[in-house]
Each structure stands twice: as structure tokens, then as C-alpha cells.
Amino acid sequence: METRDWMRDGLRAVAGGALAIALSLTNVVLFLLFVLALIMTPVLGLGLVLLPLVTSLVRLRAEAGRGVAGWWGVPVARPYRPRPPTIGFLGWRAYRWIITDPATWRDFAWLIPGAIVGLGLGLGSLLIPLYGLQGVVLLPLWIWLGTGWYGYGVIWPIESVSEGFLSLPQGALFLAIGLAVAPYLRRFDAQFARLFLAPTRNAELRLRVTELTVIRADTVDAQAAELRRIERDLHDGAQARLVALGMTIGLAEEMVERDPATARRLLAEAREASSTALVELRHLVRGIHPPVLAERGLDGAVRALALHLRIPTSVDSDVTERLDTPVESAAYFAIAEALANVTVHSGATFAYVSIKRDDSHLLLEVGDDGHGGADPSRGTGLRGIQRRLAAFDGTMTLSSPPGGPTIVTMELPCALSSPRTTLSSGTD
């Protein structure tokens, strides 16, 4: 690690220590409030009002603790049961919802131990470097003020300027140790918080079920909408064109004796209409499952797609083997949607697609050199990608600062449809 990184980490950790001290103090206040709210429950039912208020403060504090732990590389998920939509903020039902959630009690149990550990480690990570700093500036201060400290480090008392000089290397050493140790203290603090604040296995499963329920509903909705779209496209497109075609031919049949010239014109019209109907059918088929995807897999289909785009697009793929069909299809349409966004919204002159995979995940990236500023909450395109991928437990992240570039990163779990076989060519 470079010296600058090391120092920056250390300073960040020292600041984090100071923050931890401040937050620890709020823990004590919240603990007292929580106990008070519990005690007040039988007294005129005051707890029914107080407890929900205090709990939301406790949860705010616990969420802050989770966020801080996340900074130090210890991600902690939110463990709370979702609030049933029918219950209000206060009152008996809210009260019951709160006290029956084990996460409430785990938060409560954490308040005091969390405060003690947070305070101890916070003081540790703050005081060691401060003491080091004192050593570094001791001598100049001593000379400037003319009054002395009694001693520093191993020298007690300091009796001469030369002894005073010794505080300099000692101080530097303390400072270095303090900065080096502070990030570890922070991480330890985060680990400790996780013991209490992370969801239990049970809660994790429950949260997962809730998440899957939402995803399932989304997937079913999306599928129904897709089927409806296909039905509409067929009804208004190919089917209507074939009817018109039949009508034109029928009319031509009637005319062929009376007015051969008109009949011939009608037949030419009919031939035209039949090829238009075929074009429409082809478009529709491509929208359902592109033939090139069926024939060549993801790699080939994306290359074929790139050739059709208005802006130059490079495709870099190391996934030449076939994936499971649903995954392949989801990945293809996600990339197609992202590229459609690039051509329509970004103003880019160049785009790229990268398709990689590790042992268990397919990693997709679509980027451009456009003006950025894409927002997934607006427009249905990016949300559509998210929904499509969510059905497979996949994720999408978007980086699109104003001024660009825009990068869409997608990740979805996948297994090869057949086990990877060793190629005789030895290329991989």
C-alpha cells in the first residue's frame, strides 16, 4: 500500500473513532428512553405512544451503526420485519408489531454493550495518535511557551532540551502506530455491531421470502404484459394484413372479367401486402426470441445486434459456450435494452458491450461515451432490465454521472447448460 493510502485510511479511522464516541453517548440516552417507554406501558398506556417513537429513534441509530459498519467493509443487512400496510404509526397494533419483532430486542440488547465497545475503541483510536501528535509538537511548544510538560513517553521527567528532542521520534512512532491500528479498531467495532445488528438466520430467510414474493409478482406481471403485447401485435399486424390481403385478392377475383387492369393492380397490391405481413411477423419473432439467439447463443446474438446499431459498438465476449436458455434470453434482452437506451438517449458516438463469466455469474457491462445523467427511476427501460434480471436473482447497477460516461453493469447467476468440456484446441 502506498504511504498516502495508508495515512488516509488511518485519518479516516481516527475520524471514525471520534464519531463512534459521539454515537456511543446517544446509545445511553436511547437505552434510558426505551426502558422508560416500556415502564410507561401500564401507566395510562403511554407506552403505546412512546414506544413506537423511541423505537424509530433506536432503529435510526441502529441503521446508522449498520451504515458505519458498511464503511469498514462489514456489510450488515436490515433485519426488521416489514411494516404491515394496515397498521398506523402509533397505537396498540404498532406496539405489538414492534415488540414481537426479535430485531427490536436485539437492537435493545446492543445499545449498552455497543456503547461500551464503541466508546473504548473510539477513545483508543483517537487517543493514541493524539498522544503521538503531542510528542511531535512538544519541543517547539515547550520552547515557544517557555513552560514545560513534566515528561513524555519513556522520559520522565524531561530535564533538558536534548531529552526534549527524544519526544520527537517517540511521538512520530505513536502517531504511526495510532494511524496504523485505527482502521483495525474500526473493523473490530463493526464486527461487534454485526453480532447484534445483523439479521438472524431466521430473519434473513423471512426477508428473502418477502423479496422473492415481490420478484415473483413482478415477473408474473411482466410476463402477462408481454403476452398481451404479442397478442396485440399479431392481431393488429400480421392477422389484419392477411385479412386485407384476402380482401384485395377477393376483389381482384371479382374484377378479373369486368376490369382486368384494376384486377392486375389489385394483385400487385396483394403481393406487396404479403411481403409486408412477412416483415412484420419476422419483427415480432425477433422480439419474442431472436432466431440468431437460438442459433448462435448470447455471443453471436449480441454481435448481430451490434451490427444493426446506428453507432459503432464493440463486443468483447469470453462466453462462447451455451448458457441456459432463460438466462441467455434475459441477458440478451437486458443488453438489447441497455443498447437501445444508448442509441436513443445518450448522444454517444461509441458504445461497448462486455460479456464475461466467473464460476457462478455472468457479468455484463454496457458502456458509452455519451453525456450521462441516466436515471433508472425515470423511464421504464432500465426498470424493465432490473425486473427481467431480478427473476434470476440478477442485479443491475448504473453509473451515469452528468457529463458521462454511462456504464450499466449487470450480473446474473448462471450455470452452463452442459458441463464445460476440455477443448482439443486448448484455447479457452
Next chain:
Amino acid sequence: MRVVIAEDHALLRDGLTRLLEAFDFEVVATVDDGPSLLPTLLEQKPDVAVVDVRLPPTFTDEGLQAAIAARTRVPGMPILVLSQHVEPLYARELLGDSVGGVGYLLKDRVSNVGQFIDAVHQVAGGGTVMDPEVVARLLERSRPLDVLTVREREVLAEMAAGRSNAAIAAKLFVTEKAVSKHINNIFTKLGLPPSDDDNRRVLAVLAYLNA
């Protein structure tokens, strides 16, 4: 003869207009969505209307609803409903008022221009024209019609398709007299009281659809 056309697909609308005009119909109005259909029908009082079942804005069955509503206001207003698929359920709703002057055909039938024009004329004249597809689907499961003989059911199916006695006789290779005997048997067996012959034909078809 004055016609109103309701069809949202421009290609088909123009085609129908061209087709009907080629056979000396006067197309007095064309409509391309559901909400404007009913007012147009009531205002124009056409001799016959050719209506697509599915129209904007909801693309469900606006055309059918407008047709039924128009016939509630003006009983017997002749309407020929076209669709890309046929539902016996819709046929029953259309015939629900048992007045006649309705037709329900697959759009495909338009390509047989002669038959289509015939059908338009029959509906305009108060007849009932059901698509052979509707009839075929009903034949698959007609239970209460078991009282009818095979031949009587054949005659009924032809009646439902809007054919006259003469046409039925020609199609089934029997005399017209035999056909009218079969028809009288059908009326009796289905318990239809003696009345104006056209109306009884509609009721018989309706019985057939309700079977």
C-alpha cells in the same frame, strides 16, 4: 344502400370501403374508435353497419357493446359484426334481442367477396348470418338439440348461417318443400309459437346458440 363502417385498422377500413363501394353501397360514415360509433349509428341510421368487435381505446369488445347498445335504442338496426376470432358467447349476446338483422362473421370471410356481399344484403334485409365457425363450434356440444334429427340439425345449421329455404334445399340436395317441412318440425320441437316466419327463424337460431 347506406352503410356505416367501424374499423380501426386503416388498411382494412379502406379495403372495406372500396369493396362495398364496388358493389354500389354508399359508405356514409367510417368510424375508427368505440366512443364515436354509437352516436354515429344513431345519427346516420344506416341501412346496415359493418362493425369490428375490437376498437380503440381499450381494444376489447367496444364494437360489440356499441352494436348491442344501438340495437337497444333502435330495435332491429341491421349490424354485421366482424372479428378476427369468433366466440359463440358474443353471438348469443348479439342475438339476445331476437329481432334479427344481425350478422357475426370472421374477417376472413371478406375475401370471398360474393358471399360477403350476400351476407351484408341479408343482414340489411333483417336476416341472421352466423359464421360457419360459430355454428361448427356449437355443433360440437349441442345437447338440448338432441330432440332434433340429424337432418333437422343440418337444416338448422344452414339457417343459422343465414341461408334461405331455396339455398338450403340446393345445398342439402332435397326439395324446397322438404326443407320447409324440416323447418316446421324444428319450430315445433323447439316450442316456438307460430308467428312471422323471419322472427321464428331467428328464435330457432337463438335456441341453437343457447343449446
